[in-house]
Amino acid sequence: MKALIIAAGKGERLELVNSTKVLERFLGFSLLERVILSTREAGVKEFYIVIGHRGDEVVTALGDGTRFGVHINYIKNEQWEKGNGHSVLAAKDKLEHERFFLLMGDHLFDSNILKLLSETEFSGGCLVCTEKNLSKIFDLPEAMKVLVEDSHIRAIGKDIGKFNAVDCGIFLCTGEIFDAIEKSIANGRDELFQAIALLAKRDRAKAFDISSSFWFDIDTPRNLNEAKKRMLKSLTSRDDGVVSRLLNRKISTRISSRLVNRNISPNAISWMVFFIGVLAASLFLSGEYLFIALGGLIVQLVSILDGCDGEIAKLKFLRSRYGALLDSVLDRYVDALLIACLTYGYWHIVGDGLLWLVGLAALMGSLGISYTRARYESAFASPIPVGRSIPATRDVRLFIIMLGALLNQVFVTLAILAILTNAEVIRRMINWKKSG
Amino acid sequence: MKALIIAAGKGERLELVNSTKVLERFLGFSLLERVILSTREAGVKEFYIVIGHRGDEVVTALGDGTRFGVHINYIKNEQWEKGNGHSVLAAKDKLEHERFFLLMGDHLFDSNILKLLSETEFSGGCLVCTEKNLSKIFDLPEAMKVLVEDSHIRAIGKDIGKFNAVDCGIFLCTGEIFDAIEKSIANGRDELFQAIALLAKRDRAKAFDISSSFWFDIDTPRNLNEAKKRMLKSLTSRDDGVVSRLLNRKISTRISSRLVNRNISPNAISWMVFFIGVLAASLFLSGEYLFIALGGLIVQLVSILDGCDGEIAKLKFLRSRYGALLDSVLDRYVDALLIACLTYGYWHIVGDGLLWLVGLAALMGSLGISYTRARYESAFASPIPVGRSIPATRDVRLFIIMLGALLNQVFVTLAILAILTNAEVIRRMINWKKSG
Numbered sequence: 001m002k003a004l005i006i007a008a009g010k011g012e013r014l015e016l017v018n019s020t021k022v023l024e025r026f027l028g029f030s031l032l033e034r035v036i037l038s039t040r041e042a043g044v045k046e047f048y049i050v051i052g053h054r055g056d057e058v059v060t061a062l063g064d065g066t067r068f069g070v071h072i073n074y075i076k077n078e079q080w081e082k083g084n085g086h087s088v089l090a091a092k093d094k095l096e097h098e099r100f101f102l103l104m105g106d107h108l109f110d111s112n113i114l115k116l117l118s119e120t121e122f123s124g125g126c127l128v129c130t131e132k133n134l135s136k137i138f139d140l141p142e143a144m145k146v147l148v149e150d151s152h153i154r155a156i157g158k159d160i161g162k163f164n165a166v167d168c169g170i171f172l173c174t175g176e177i178f179d180a181i182e183k184s185i186a187n188g189r190d191e192l193f194q195a196i197a198l199l200a201k202r203d204r205a206k207a208f209d210i211s212s213s214f215w216f217d218i219d220t221p222r223n224l225n226e227a228k229k230r231m232l233k234s235l236t237s238r239d240d241g242v243v244s245r246l247l248n249r250k251i252s253t254r255i256s257s258r259l260v261n262r263n264i265s266p267n268a269i270s271w272m273v274f275f276i277g278v279l280a281a282s283l284f285l286s287g288e289y290l291f292i293a294l295g296g297l298i299v300q301l302v303s304i305l306d307g308c309d310g311e312i313a314k315l316k317f318l319r320s321r322y323g324a325l326l327d328s329v330l331d332r333y334v335d336a337l338l339i340a341c342l343t344y345g346y347w348h349i350v351g352d353g354l355l356w357l358v359g360l361a362a363l364m365g366s367l368g369i370s371y372t373r374a375r376y377e378s379a380f381a382s383p384i385p386v387g388r389s390i391p392a393t394r395d396v397r398l399f400i401i402m403l404g405a406l407l408n409q410v411f412v413t414l415a416i417l418a419i420l421t422n423a424e425v426i427r428r429m430i431n432w433k434k435s436g
Numbered sequence: 437m438k439a440l441i442i443a444a445g446k447g448e449r450l451e452l453v454n455s456t457k458v459l460e461r462f463l464g465f466s467l468l469e470r471v472i473l474s475t476r477e478a479g480v481k482e483f484y485i486v487i488g489h490r491g492d493e494v495v496t497a498l499g500d501g502t503r504f505g506v507h508i509n510y511i512k513n514e515q516w517e518k519g520n521g522h523s524v525l526a527a528k529d530k531l532e533h534e535r536f537f538l539l540m541g542d543h544l545f546d547s548n549i550l551k552l553l554s555e556t557e558f559s560g561g562c563l564v565c566t567e568k569n570l571s572k573i574f575d576l577p578e579a580m581k582v583l584v585e586d587s588h589i590r591a592i593g594k595d596i597g598k599f600n601a602v603d604c605g606i607f608l609c610t611g612e613i614f615d616a617i618e619k620s621i622a623n624g625r626d627e628l629f630q631a632i633a634l635l636a637k638r639d640r641a642k643a644f645d646i647s648s649s650f651w652f653d654i655d656t657p658r659n660l661n662e663a664k665k666r667m668l669k670s671l672t673s674r675d676d677g678v679v680s681r682l683l684n685r686k687i688s689t690r691i692s693s694r695l696v697n698r699n700i701s702p703n704a705i706s707w708m709v710f711f712i713g714v715l716a717a718s719l720f721l722s723g724e725y726l727f728i729a730l731g732g733l734i735v736q737l738v739s740i741l742d743g744c745d746g747e748i749a750k751l752k753f754l755r756s757r758y759g760a761l762l763d764s765v766l767d768r769y770v771d772a773l774l775i776a777c778l779t780y781g782y783w784h785i786v787g788d789g790l791l792w793l794v795g796l797a798a799l800m801g802s803l804g805i806s807y808t809r810a811r812y813e814s815a816f817a818s819p820i821p822v823g824r825s826i827p828a829t830r831d832v833r834l835f836i837i838m839l840g841a842l843l844n845q846v847f848v849t850l851a852i853l854a855i856l857t858n859a860e861v862i863r864r865m866i867n868w869k870k871s872g
Contacts, residue, residue, distance in 0.1 A: 321815040321816055322868055322869050322871070324815055325808075325811055325812060325815050325865070325868060326865065326869075328807075328811050329804065329807065329808055329811065329861070329865060332800075332803075332804065332807055333800060333804075336796070336799070336800050336803075337796075337800075340792075340796045344792060356776075356780060360772070360773075360776045363772070363799075364768075364769060364772050364773075367768075367772075367803055367807070368765070368768065368769070370807065371764075371765065371768055371803070371806065371807055371810060372761075372765055373814075374807060374810035374811040374813075374814045375761055375764050375765065375810040375814075376761060376814075377810075377813075377814030378809075378810045378811075378812075378813030378814045379757040379760055379761050380757055381817055425765070429761070429762065429765060432758055432761060433758050433762075435758070
């Protein structure tokens, strides 16, 4: 699949640091770079970018795309001051015989949207990504509204009276779009949405709902900030536990938004967090309250920073299976070390043999949580089912260790960990027995 | 896909316990039941069985297939005493318009063969499974030989002079086979192989090499025993470590071949082995040599029996993802318990604090081996690559524990375990870094 990106307009509503809107910086990349890199994540390697207003600056900034591992072709639209239908039409002879993504240079989105879009059934015409959660729209009066009935687009425009969704500026097209634009322009209507309205009339425009994914139309400085907030929020994982959701992510995403501008790799962060974890464990070894309490605080820091490697990887388009693997394996070593050192240090002082049993159970349960998950995903080749579960994810476990350390309740902490984690392992096994 | 099974012949060369060859017992099932269940494992639910000699006994024994979760249709071939082309032809009006597996009621095979066969490119005619490793053939003079050139069958027959493979009696067919049989019979040639020779002449018969898989043509009592040996041997896994290959599997498959006739489920065996493992660990707790040595012997027993659940599951067509998951999780708890109890028991006597560190490293490394594997398979959605590795699989680890226990060298044992396992975890991580 190829992608056509419209980057010809002026973006008058954004007070610019750069003089060209699509080159405006956003969490380490320009808007246009983000659009290209998100599209590349969906497997696209061949790009057509329509330039107009200060097009030379765009070409200078992006080059031929080698830097991003893609190939960029530029198409100049001399009529960029007219409606954006002209910009799309400028690519006609390059793309009229194939399917392609049509994207806006100032509309950010999650690459998953394109993956889903390319996998969906599509019988030609135009597939328009739409958002039906209107409360999410930052500036509804300015948004392109659509009326969707049973996935068919019935009306489109900024001022239509009846609407139930918004056009997200992300399309899957065939050459039909060019014919529609030509007919539309011939009737004095030179905006893309007017051509889509024409396709809709022939029932050749369908809606593809992306309400659960991140996307954002950057228009004004105020919504640039809102977009940053939302993108950072979209970095959370569906597997996040309660401590992660309520505390860790709020802090880690802020840290990540700073780190994204620095030359630091996600794997380096994984290793850094690993060593901080080892430090915390070594503090537990002494068995003295002050050290244990300090260790507990560092454990919570580890828990927070643990989110940063994944967040940075997403923000910088550096996600890799190896990176996720490394993070997981290092986390397991820290998990085991923390519990072992907590047990050893406290036992050294109280000398209670039962502590060993409880410590071992806590250690096995903690690793059991991670192991059962990985083993399930390897056996069933799908993510483990989300649903009711006993809270025993890593964020919860580390939070319990932090609390226990501060309260100097090592035995109780280990006992709670042992019970929660092993109970969750057993719950999973019983649950999975049903799924065969 | 449907399957056509030929079970009409007499099988004169097998001295029968049952009076019908395909009903002869073989590791808990009749031959014909095994053919049906192996085919079901490849996803086939609809069966056509051609009966002749004592066909009523076959119908009585198998019924309509509900018991096996399939549907069986019987086709009577009154001319079963003639060549087996007549038996295949009897199914013409049922199957002439589709693709189907053509199988022999007395030819055992691994269900993977059918899975691969159904995924291969096939442009009609007949795809004949062939074995090119002629030394594997039990009774070469009696075998159906073929001459294969670049996947095309050039000649087929028991007495052809030049041949380089053997026909395994497993076919993927289209209706063309029926036309070929009719033409062949019209020329006085009523054996299936003669019809395939006809297809081969028109270049409509291709070979599909299955040399690396288990299959066996049961013909005489002597080769019935050989078939049992080979099937038991085929139960080994590609992941088996050196101790498994050289020792454990030889014993476990013998045990499994006895257990297969009893009403015991693979999961029950997993639990039984788990409790034996817990027993061994509890013996380690005392720290006394005699108990440790006894525990060591039991550990080796655990290692041997650990193969039985998977073997029984394969032999009884009871493989399930949950079963594999349960086995893995229980194994991890035993792994951890053994090392923890060994450490605790010995430390209780010698009181050396360093022992804890070594024990923890051994425990983490052991679980790390299993965790990295599961995590890799979940991230990369493919089995972990086989290749050069440090021997640290479970069979090797348990063997080291057994040796160390017998030699009363707990510290050295734990140290060796710690080094081998963690070194292998590190080797894997470095290796996988390259694959991204």
